[in-house]
Amino acid sequence: MDRRIERSIDNTRERIDNTKERLDSRIDNTKERIDNTRERIDSRLDFEINPRERFNEIKNNSATYEYFERLKKDRTFFNNDEPFTKRLNNVSKDLNLNVSFSNKTTVSEETAQAIVLASGNLGLIYFTDWSNRMTYEQIEDAFPGLLNGLTHHEGIGFVMVKSEIYDTIVFSDDDVLYLDSEEYYGNHFLEKYGENIINKLKRTDSFDHIPDILVNSEYDIENDEVYAFEELIGSHGGAGGNQQYPFILYPNDWNLDEEIFGAENVYKFFMGEMEKSWNRK
Incomplete structure (x- = not known):
């Protein structure tokens, strides 16, 4: 009798242990599926919230790096009125990345909030709906055609913005300068502004409160004149003209x-x- 009871108890314990083992295995599998699902959801949310960060990850991949290097030479990639996300979709299609970017940030002229300041022939543009310095890509999505219009205006010499992909870029008409590497594509349009102009722009680019768009007027070398954005007899604040030679x-x-x-x-x-x-006194 005692043996039968002991066997029954042992069998019951074994079944309990087996059941517990199966439950533990199921729990582990369920946890793994939950973690995988969370990862997929987080990935989708991250993609929707900041698609350009995801695109930067793709860009830094060795397989696509050369493609983006070639784009640096393609001035039409930058100088057009399309939202930047549309251009990214074209890149994604060319590279067969199967990644789609949507633009939900375009701002109308009626609702755009901006502060525009002038200092002689230097213009400072801040978009106050963004707490940090806007990037080139964000500006192109929020205000398509704005930068292209500024850079091709006859009274503007160059425009400087920060890019998420290529760091700081300086535009003038159809010409481009990548400031960090000092690479020109097109004419060397900054040379007429003095030999220190690139170092001056790099210094300005390092400021904490640099504007979203920095605008400098055209410089008329023949008449040695700049186009001031203020109603002044003289001008100082930007680059070009006699103001480049202080004493x-x-x-x-x-x-x-x-x-x-x-x-x-x-x-x-x-x-x-x-x-x-x-001290000498």
Whole structure:
């Protein structure tokens, strides 16, 4: 009797253990399916929320890198009025990526919120609906044709924006400069603005509160004139013209041995020499 009971108990324990093992296995499989489903959902949500980040991942793939490098030379890829997402869809089709991009950010003229500031022949454009500096791609989707219209205006010399794909880009008519690598495609349109213009733009590009679109007027070399965006007799603030050649009037016992670059270094120069003068008294 006792043996039968013990066997029954052992069999019951075995069945319980087997059942528990099967349940644990099912639970693990269910957890795995849930995790996979979450991953697919997160992937879709991420794609819908920020498709260009996904596209940057694709771009950085070695198989598509050369394609994007070729696009840098294709000025029509940038200089057109189509929303950027439409151009990305064309790229996706060419590369057989099976990725579709939708544009839900186009802003009408009536609802667009912008601050436009002028400093001589320098224009600063901020779009206040965006908390961070807008990228070239975002601007092209939200305001199709705006950059193309600015860069081809006869009174504008060049426009600078930040790209998610190619970093900082400077446009002038159909010509392009990739600022970080200093690669021109087309005419070297910045040369007439002085030998330090690229370094000046890089310095400006590093500012925390740089505008979404930086606009500089055309520079008429023959008449040595720029087109001020303010109603001024003279002009300063941008590049081009006599304003590119400032001077400092200082005592002849001060020491200025090298070129000063940037307003902050003008301040440092004055403070340094003034402190030396005070210490000599």
